[in-house]
Amino acid sequence: MTGKAAGLPVLVAGGGVAGMQAALHLADAGVPVVLAEREGFLGGQVFRLDKVYPTDHCAFCPVWPKARACRSHPLIRLRLKARLETVEEDGEGTVAVLRVAPDAVDADRCVFCGRCMAACPRGAVVGRPDDIPHDPSTAPRAIVLDDLCDGCGACAAACPASAIEKSALGRREPSFERIPVRTVVHATGFREPVPHPAPEFGAGTHPDILTAMAFEKLTAEFAKGDGPLRCPSDGRPAKSVAFVQCAGARDMRHIPHCSAVCCMHASKHARWLKRRDPSLDVAIYHTDLRTPGKGQEAYMRAARAEGVRFFHARPGLVAPLDQQRAKGVLLRHEAAEKVASTVVDLVVLNGGLACNPSTVDGATPGNGTDSGRPGISRACGFCREPADIARSVIQAGAVVAALLQELADCVPGDAMEASRG
Amino acid sequence: MSAVAVCFVCQWCAQIGAERAGRDRLQLPGGFVMVPVPCAGAVPVDVVLRAFADGAEGVAVLGCHLGGCHHNQGNRGASVRLALLGATLATLGVHPHRLLVSFGSAHEGHQFASVVEGFMTRLGALSQGADLALLRGRLEGAALAPGCDLPPREPEAGAPSPLPADILEEARRLLASGEVGHVLGLAVTDGGVLPEVFSTPQELERAVAASKYPLAKTFWRFMGGMPQGTSAALVCRPCDARAVREQTKMAQYEGQTVRCLTLGCSEEDAHKCGCANPGVDAPSYVALPDPLADLDPAGRIAFWRDSFQRCIKCYGCRNVCPVCICPSCRLEDETFVPPGILPPPPLPWHACRALHVADRCVGCGACQDACPSGLPLLALHGSLSGHLHRESAYIAGMGMTSPIAAAMAAQGPCGGPPPAWGEPGGARGADREVRHG
């Protein structure tokens, strides 16, 4: 590595827990970082959660200080609404190409005074993304909803901080930013695949068959209101909920791997449902129950003690009943070598979480963070190996430790000077 | 409108939740102020008492979900201590809606809003409550009010009697063998029955027992003046022995050795003292009349107003209390107890002391005996001891634990099984507020 490269930043692609932790580790070691996050806020999937296992913390609290630190660390440059398009290696070095989504509001200038929201005749300027149950951002700012905006510019005129660029309103095309970097750390996390890989679980066929994150959103909304859990289809109170584990996962036809977090995720939901309404019938249909982490088995045992029922069975069919004749969702599963049918009000499908695309290459299992070659990008978090919050944070530390080994010619003092210059 | 309620919000979940409510521009009722604190466990009960006395009609403490505290179990500690405060308020007849402890999460601005809204609405319904005068200390001047029904008691030390043979023998043996250097007991002097330190077996000839003389505090003072390495024994009643154990829990005898030679108390003695539990190592309950038993909240308010208005702030209760061992006392801190006000407002005074000693009070009754105005202090302290017994099966002086310390040491989900919801220390289902009283 030449001296010129010494001042270049490391790009961390992904601003979830793993990415934020990696960025903080690097920055604390004096390495400048560009942290690129696809959404308009840091936090990733964790900030879409209501509570986390096994501590029952709210998902926001333990992670928010990391987001805040990423925002304010002098060595971290935050690029929100930016995805890593590609990584180019030419003779000179590595260039990360970011695809940046258009954002008419300059988040650094916006003071969140609210004048733009009041000025917009269409209600297209809001204070938080409304497709997520809670406000996941750590710093409030105005957000323009592209579908509703017609570019009239009333918001820009009303803004006292010149934070809205009228010409940028309604723009759809992304821009591309090329950043010379030393290397890339991938931390792009996971997504629930759409369409669902396994049709026999009925995902998408009925509003009462939900994926795990959709259920998270529903019950977080539920926490907002008083009253019982309601079926999305017709609003009637739900009396029974079934969690189906490994839906589409651990299945050579669809997704062969195990997503590691779903058993605990379902237990968490199940316990919270029972707490809110002990009369609710809550059942978890599982293959292998996986509780290897700290406090997890105890959490699961508590769920059992609180009345959550566990069935060792993978349903072969989940389908809505003919709504004319009866309400509910049918599950067909094996029980004592016979086929049983159960009807419940809500079904939650867990499993089959897909690792988001990244360019993981050459990671050696066993000591997976050491690829042995300098300048090769690394991955941490769910995109590399299904992991929960604790494991993602640990992986981020391990990846950066190995990376620093390779960037050994980057002395902290030099890097700070280079970044200021 | 000026503020009538105080909301303590922890800087993690509660304050961020409040900020969310603001960001979402949820409309909140007026009349409350927020005091950010580092942790729900950082809210001193004394400040809550003082807030009531200064004009708050309600106080809320909002923290993170149980199990989610960022300072280990601070919110659980807050829950236990504020539950005790709630029990005190209930004893006094104060409406339970005036104190709220609620656990929430940072995500939920709407939850914060609904908690505050509910709290302020409930408070609004109480704005003319008779308990406000009691909270704020608007009591009439000190006059002996009739009709305060106390069981008859013998304030005298009681006639001296010889020590039981086994106690005398043990005391002699301890001194003779050098196992202890001193034995504190009672002796008859010109002034009557008084404490005396016996240093040789011969001196023990003069030792007597008197059923009412409290010795634990005297013993504490005595040992405070003795050097490290001193070992001494105390001939005393069961309540004194329990008090000495509480003093030991408070590290008052580190580097010293203490032994209690405990005289037994009969049921008759217990009735005379108003002592509900004259056991030492195991409980031994005596059924006593409870002056508060048949009183509804209005009756309790009247009962306590009549009592507290007689207080002349002599500090006698604190001075004789064997577990009041602080070198500097909150009751003399001008911030909490501004001087020159008689009778002192009940919350920062009586309730404050009761809460400070709640998990230490052994029910010896020395405070009530010492009170020149005949305040029914045993009823106040006893109600808190009863609360701790119901919630944590705890009896002061009978073991080396403390329920408050235990709550804060309790491990959460990553340190063992969490408490089931519905248990003390657990929140209750959808109603995540823990209201007391």
Place this chain on the structure above:
Amino acid sequence: MADAVVLCTCCGAMEEIFDMAAIEERLKGGGSAPVPMCVVPRLCSREGARLAADRMRQLPPGGLVIGACAFSARGDAVMGMLAEEGVRDIPVHWADLREGCAFVHPGDAKGATMKAADILAMGLADLGRADGGAPVLRTPPHRRVLILGGGPAGLAAARAALQRGVDVTLVEKRPAIGGMLPMLRKLFPDMGSSSDMLARLDLPAGVDLRTATAVSELRPALGGFTVTLKGVKGDGKPEELSVGAVILAMGGQPVLPKGRLRYGELAGIASQMELETRLAKAERNPDDAASLPRKAVFVQCVAAREDDRPYCSAVCCPAALKNGMRLLECVPDAEVTVLHRNVCMPGRELESFYRLARERGVRMRPMDPEVPLEILEEDGKVSGVRMQDASSGETVTLPCDGLACSTPVAPAPDAAKLAAMLGVRLDDMGFVCGEEPARPLETPVRGVFCCGSVRWPCTVAQAVEEGAAAGLLAATHVAEPSATPSWRPLNVAHATATILDRDCSGCGRCLAACPHGACVPDRGSGPRRTVAVLADRCEGCGGCAAVCPTGAARIAFRPVAGVVEGLRRVLEVA
């Protein structure tokens, strides 16, 4: 020097609801001198910060109340800009007038104005009773990291910490490093050799390695900790070192299946670790394969996932499958059946490994945990196992000539002692606790980290990851003394607790309340013990001050007296 108030109008938005003159008037109340007040249109800008700083320079205040948005919105930026303009080292109280007041009382200008004035008054009261002026400075940590344990976790930690340019001392009580690695010959999931792994983890030059050395004492001290080592090096005399951070990496120990499944009573019944040793011998010398079982049954979750030990030890399923495959390789016509209660192999790598094991012929049977296994014997040797198959419900007899019990990993025997010395709490199973879930390797005690099986049973690969991450954290802790820990939500005032010795009764309530091990018993000037605060560990949570009956424990910048006085001002009693 009076305290001053800076109000930000958020580009004029606050002026639409607050009556600034009325606020100033209300703050004056009580006939005292007017409080210097400065109204700035936008504090979170260079111009705004400069404006405020200029006003502060004209009238140097003792303390500053900033009335603006919520701290989480723009607080960091404002404090940074004010510092750059020279406003630093004075106590600051941040008052949220926006999210906490203006935004939530939109229709009530009068009420909102009064509330804003009240909030500012409380802030002034807070400042008025703050102890002292300068923030408490923590002692910079010693630039040395102490690692306890020379297994995979400790070795990885040493490498990572050394790379950051700090000094590293690694203490291992056994004569050689490696931890449990030498007991395992092959590692999953790639059947790599443990000696290769050991070579990869070999310590770089520069690590102060102390083998055959025990820790006899570990005390908190200014700048971190003082450790007393007793080792073979030197002349066996105890040696004291000052370190800035400690990493607990003492690992775990496998539990022996004593009293279970007739282990120790019948021949042919072994623990999984014992089988591991025999497989290693057979792999080195094929003649030894003759002693391996031909029909092997592995029983999972022995002495685990039960009431006495309600946790899953995470490594036993992978280990069993690994050994099953090795057995089949050594003895090609052998049969291996694994009796399990859920196969715990989450994720991608382990799931692939599980699939591979089944492809190679390892058989899996789920057993009903409610029905105890029956061990069948013949001539003092195990001959079979009778079990209830959980999926079919049938009772099945499996003939076998070898039974291996998979038992859990328990924490290292010295974990409790060392944790107690440091003030670190253990969970009810004896494992060290970090701050789950987002700071799993950081204990609540500042400067003490944990990794590997002493924290929770983990595979060698995971131990290496955890060690590297912990080493990085520890090195950052000692190398960046002035950095605010990234997890603290508020850094407006560097609040720490102090305990006034003369007012302290030694009662110890604060000892129970402190989660960070910052309150420690002390020897005061009086006859009885007192308690003191280690400022380096204090996080300013206020727990001690809340439970202290005398007021001896107090938090600088968060004075209880200030809160009381502030509330008194706003709770007007008619």
